[in-house]
Amino acid sequence: MARAGCDCEPANPELVSCTRAKMPKEARLGELTEFFKVIGDDTRLRTLAALREHELCVSDIANVLDMTKSAVSHQLKVLADAGLVKSRRDGKNVYYSLDDAHVAEIFDDAMEHVTHRSGGVQRGALYIIRHGKTDWNERSKLQGQTDIPLNDEGRRMAEEAAARYAGVHFDVCFCSPLVRARETAEILLRGRDVPICYDERLKEMSFGVYEGIEHSFMITDCPVNTLFYSPEKYTVPVEGGESVPELMARTGSFLREKAEPLLAEGKDVLIVGHGAMNSSIIIQVRDLPVSEFWSAGIENCKLMQLS
Numbered sequence: 001m002a003r004a005g006c007d008c009e010p011a012n013p014e015l016v017s018c019t020r021a022k023m024p025k026e027a028r029l030g031e032l033t034e035f036f037k038v039i040g041d042d043t044r045l046r047t048l049a050a051l052r053e054h055e056l057c058v059s060d061i062a063n064v065l066d067m068t069k070s071a072v073s074h075q076l077k078v079l080a081d082a083g084l085v086k087s088r089r090d091g092k093n094v095y096y097s098l099d100d101a102h103v104a105e106i107f108d109d110a111m112e113h114v115t116h117r118s119g120g121v122q123r124g125a126l127y128i129i130r131h132g133k134t135d136w137n138e139r140s141k142l143q144g145q146t147d148i149p150l151n152d153e154g155r156r157m158a159e160e161a162a163a164r165y166a167g168v169h170f171d172v173c174f175c176s177p178l179v180r181a182r183e184t185a186e187i188l189l190r191g192r193d194v195p196i197c198y199d200e201r202l203k204e205m206s207f208g209v210y211e212g213i214e215h216s217f218m219i220t221d222c223p224v225n226t227l228f229y230s231p232e233k234y235t236v237p238v239e240g241g242e243s244v245p246e247l248m249a250r251t252g253s254f255l256r257e258k259a260e261p262l263l264a265e266g267k268d269v270l271i272v273g274h275g276a277m278n279s280s281i282i283i284q285v286r287d288l289p290v291s292e293f294w295s296a297g298i299e300n301c302k303l304m305q306l307s
Contacts (some may be wrong), residue, residue, distance in 0.1 A: 038082040042286050047075050052107055055097040066304040124263040126307040128271040128278050130298050131184040132157040141214045144207035150183045157301040158187035165303050170194045171267040176202040185272040201254040204274035208241030231293035244290055251280045
């Protein structure tokens with residue numbers, strides 16, 4: 001006989017009765033639901049992946065994941081409260097590791113499952129980096145799509161980045177066609193067999209008539225400052241400029257049409273771009289709200305792994 005919440009008779013009453021008797025209790029299923037909510041977050045999964053490799057302190061995790069120490073500490077507290085990580089103190093440092101072998105097994109089984117579902121192909125890694133410094137950076141001038149080259153410090157930064165990230169594998173590089181990004185990509189990948197593909201959608205955000213303005217933060221009524229203080233409210237651009245939704249639309253189409261197919265094939269993809277443009281990609285890949293547009297802290301010539 002059908003139960004109150006069901007609108008059909010069972011096809012196999014004995015199997016239904018047996019299965020119902022073996023179902024976990026609702027309270028335990030509720031606990032399991034909360035468990036999957038905790039690990040169903042990109043940042044916390046990346047934290048678990050790092051701890052799957054080594055016991056690490058907060059500053060080391062922050063460097064591995066390109067996050068702030070406060071953001072890492074918050075995620076570690078969530079994971080610790082869920083019983084997924086544990087800690088120990090050694091002098092001034094606190095070191096974190098997976099709570100026990102069960103956590104590692106869950107992570108490994110899940111990785112095996114998604115790899116199997118993707119046909120056995122390991123998904124590629126997505127990296128992003130901002131260009132080196134320019135004279136306009138030094139003078140706090142809004143560059144936008146104005147084509148400003150690297151200065152000597154910017155070229156030195158790119159050379160140092162080339163040495164620092166020489167061991168990171170890239171199959172292809174997508175780059176903004178603006179000269180400061182092109183120079184950075186060429187220096188970064190010099191001597192490496194990595195093709196550089198230029199895409200108009202990776203240009204910096206346009207600031208219209210405000211490109212070239214110095215120290216916009218010191219101008220109280222400068223409308224472009226909304227982008228920096230409340231990016232989620234920057235939906236109507238300044239004259240000749242671009243809004244956040246418009247920027248997100250073009251970088252989103254790049255991700256869907258260019259980056260995503262290659263990542264699915266297992267290719268490691270590098271994007272060389274700009275502060276605002278990179279930020280729009282980061283929040284889309286990490287599924288963050290626009291209010292966190294600047295949360296990654298886009299430093300010149302610092303490589304970030306997004307996936």
